[in-house]
Amino acid sequence: MKKIVVLGAGYAGLKTVVELQKKLKGQVEITLVDQNDYHYEATDLHEVASGNLPASKITFPISDVLNPQMTTLLLDRVTKVDPANRQVALANHAPLTYDYCVFALGFVSETFGIKGAKANSLPMTNVDEAVAIHDHIVAQMKDYRQSQDPNDLKIIICGAGFTGIELAGAVADARPRYAQLAGVTPDQVTIDIIDASKRLLPMFNDQLAAYGVNLLKKLNVQITTEALIQEIQPATVLYKGANDEEGTPLHKVTGNTIIWTTGVSGSPVVAESGLPQRRGRVMDSDHLTAPDDDQLYMAGDVSAVIPPAGKRPYPTTAQIALSMANYIAKDIAARVKGTSRPGAYTYKSLGTVASVGNTRAFGEASGHSFKGYPASVLKKIIMNKSLMELGGFKELFAKGRFDLYH
Ligand SMILES: Cc1cc2nc3c(=O)[nH]c(=O)nc-3n(C[C@H](O)[C@H](O)[C@H](O)COP(=O)(O)OP(=O)(O)OC[C@H]3O[C@@H](n4cnc5c(N)ncnc54)[C@H](O)[C@@H]3O)c2cc1C
Known part of the structure; x- marks a missing residue:
């Protein structure tokens, strides 16, 4: 049975696992590694930092969405990936080997070397x-x-x-x-x-x-x-x-x-693993794998994808992390089943909405601008959609933002 190791239970990693569990039921062994036993909505960290929401409102247990017959959750810190030997080194467990690895360890704070x-x-x-x-x-x-x-x-x-x-x-x-x-x-x-x-x-x-x-x-x-x-x-x-x-x-x-x-950069484990990178991000192939390594997928904030007509990579967002996870799960499923692989990865942003407190926001979605209170409703709907994609109805009803009217 093929072994799939997924590193990180953020947007990219957890969504990949959720999709693989649907597409390859009983056909693969999945090991998901994260240093926490919970998933957190990184897009809501400012709400916890301000004290407007408790941490429990933006987190849920990873095990809630795992199929224990297919997926093992390993609580540990990833220290390094060795692509040549298809091994992952962990702080407190023996190394893991894989047929396919999805590297989705997210972001860290970037100080740009500023003193102090x-x-x-x-x-x-x-x-x-x-x-x-x-x-x-x-x-x-x-x-x-x-x-x-x-x-x-x-x-x-x-x-x-x-x-x-x-x-x-x-x-x-x-x-x-x-x-x-x-x-x-x-x-x-x-x-x-x-x-x-x-x-x-x-x-x-x-x-x-x-x-x-x-x-x-x-x-x-x-x-x-x-x-x-x-x-x-x-x-x-x-x-x-x-x-x-x-x-x-x-x-x-x-x-x-x-x-x-x-600003942020991709996980330091990227550089530690000797992958070609800039600020912790690897330029992905058109199938979202690392250059010259078809078994190692790079997803979310550790990856960079250049838009067809652009020069700079897409900004790192939860939205693109989820879209990459969907694609990677499809690609791995095709390879495991021996069916034809999807074409090159493409991405279309659904828009961006920034909140300014609980009842104000601004942004654009589907080509339209939104401002003020209607934008804040839209922002909560977007957050709920992402929660639903990862945690299903259970987490949506437990943690969703339904305070749409004020
Ligand atoms: C305040 C804020 C607001 C944002 N708002 C938006 C928004 O409105 N819309 C949007 O699309 N994006 C937004 N973003 C960006 C978005 O949160 C990130 O792009 C997204 O979280 C990246 O997803 P990811 O799966 O790559 O990584 P993450 O979500 O960061 O997940 C990484 C996972 O890896 C685990 N991990 C990390 N290192 C290790 C290790 N060494 N060993 C084991 N586990 C490890 C972590 O515990 C975590 O579970 C916002 C970010 C912030 C901080």
């Missing part, structure tokens, strides 16, 4: 980190009652990409709660977002991007653009203005909560 970023700011790339951010904010707010240090009330978000903007919106929603903890009025809790670009949100057209930025401004989020972050010191962000003259001293923003959302 790792030591003095909080990343938000998994559930533990999101919980740590919320715990940190709560501790600062409580601390303020004794310290009266204004820095306790200041939240700084470095990076105003999709993730930073969604986080700023969620934190703005949570502001009255933080203020109550600190014993101050909500306007005393400040939120700063700092970014190097002049034009934020490049994935949206000018009108939508401006709308998103204005939404944040109305929520009293201070946005600083063209700010090239040079260093993070304890409770201090140091940046250079893009138009500063030579010799201008660095600008300083202080605050006891500094959150790092400037």
Whole structure:
């Protein structure tokens, strides 16, 4: 019986397993490896970081969707893949061998080598980190009652990409709660977002991007653009203005909560495995395998696929991760059954919607722009759809967002 090893139970990995279980019932042995026994909706991490949702609302047990007759869940940390010997090394178990491997270990925070970023700011790339951010904010707010240090009330978000903007919106929603903890009025809790670009949100057209930025401004989020972050010191962000003259001293923003959302790269296990990569992403073949290795599929945030007419890879999203998983399951099923393989992988984005808190959002889907409250309803429908695809009705009813009317 063919052995399939799937690394990572995120969008790409778990969806691949769910589809393989349907397509190859009783025909293959699947081993799914993840360091956690739960799947998490990474697209909702900002809700946990802000404290607007508990971690339990964005997670479900991986075992809920596994067929134990076909799939074994191994809880461990993947340390390396050895493509030449078709082996996967794990931190605490003997190596696994495979006929087909699906590498879907997702993303980590990228500091771009900026001094002090790792030591003095909080990343938000998994559930533990999101919980740590919320715990940190709560501790600062409580601390303020004794310290009266204004820095306790200041939240700084470095990076105003999709993730930073969604986080700023969620934190703005949570502001009255933080203020109550600190014993101050909500306007005393400040939120700063700092970014190097002049034009934020490049994935949206000018009108939508401006709308998103204005939404944040109305929520009293201070946005600083063209700010090239040079260093993070304890409770201090140091940046250079893009138009500063030579010799201008660095600008300083202080605050006891500094959150790092400037960007992500693919899992470090990609480089550790000696695969040809850039920032943890491997340029996939047209069947989503690693170059020169037809047995090793690279899916989700560890992969890069160039659009037919483009030069830059598609952005890494949960949406493309799920689409890749569908394709990979089809391809593996065809190979196992000995039927003809699907043609080259193609992708069509269904659109992108960014939330700014619970009841506001903006974005485009199926060629139409959406703004404000209707967009926030659309965003929740999109999240529910992805939850349904992975966890079925059980997880949708347990964890879905049905608070569509306010
Ligand atoms: C705040 C935020 C908002 C976002 N919003 C959107 C959105 O609105 N729409 C959208 O499409 N995308 C969005 N994204 C991007 C999206 O979340 C990612 O592109 C997506 O999660 C990638 O899926 P993946 O399967 O590659 O990896 P992941 O979902 O990250 O899953 C990786 C899995 O691998 C496991 N793992 C990692 N390393 C190891 C190891 N060494 N050993 C064992 N297990 C390991 C992890 O535990 C995890 O289960 C957002 C991201 C963030 C952070």
